[in-house]
Amino acid sequence: MDDQNLKQTLTPSTQSALKKTLDIICGKWRLFIIFQLGTETRRYGELRRMIPDISEKVLIQELKALIELGVLEKKSFNEVPPRVEYNLTARGLKVLPTLYQLTSVGEVFLEP
Amino acid sequence: MDDQNLKQTLTPSTQSALKKTLDIICGKWRLFIIFQLGTETRRYGELRRMIPDISEKVLIQELKALIELGVLEKKSFNEVPPRVEYNLTARGLKVLPTLYQLTSVGEVFLEP
DNA sequence: GTTTGTACTAACCTAATGGTTCGTAACGTA
């Protein structure tokens, strides 16, 4: 019995899309950051207070990663003390409804 | 300016649902395994050939984890050579459509 | 009688993830 009946159900383009998705949502904090931003603009310090369990370093690190992925954008104002604002990009807003649906997945598995 | 205007937009139950979701889908291979199973029943060796880049140890490890999470179930037949079959649970099937949508997220960010 | 196939386990290693602590600039406030 050879493998010709084992069709690869995932096309290469589906596979790379999935990998990109995982880049964006995997990690302990990324979805939380995206959800806390939502459609709003928030300062770094606001986000830190909204997600109190994340460490400063990791928050900055994750924000930077999400910017590089094209999910977030950042505006720095030349003020003292510094002011920096973050918000979702157009693409980020576009996928937000799909990401919100992910809570329902967890809910299904938390049902008794 | 105190923090009373920083409403925690995520309720505790939403947060734990999100964490559960991340348990299920995070990791390099879990979504691929779930997608390759889909509505079918597959033997271990079939899965291994359908996801050729995964190592044997990691596939078994991830299958075991997904079983413990309630996403998959497994049937062992007392035969030689051994035969073991995997398929999604009812809950797994229930969230499958939502998980399929995740490819669209990556697609948005892969657009030029 | 040696090899092949199945579904694993065990031992070990590396790279990435997440966390802790400390330090920075320049201003407003006490």
Added chain:
DNA sequence: TACGTTACGAACCATTAGGTTAGTACAAAC
């Protein structure tokens, strides 16, 4: 003059995720 505030960077460490390699039982095929 000392201190708090803001948004970070640097150095360092612990844990986890993922990977490699080897070995197991036992029947069937060659």
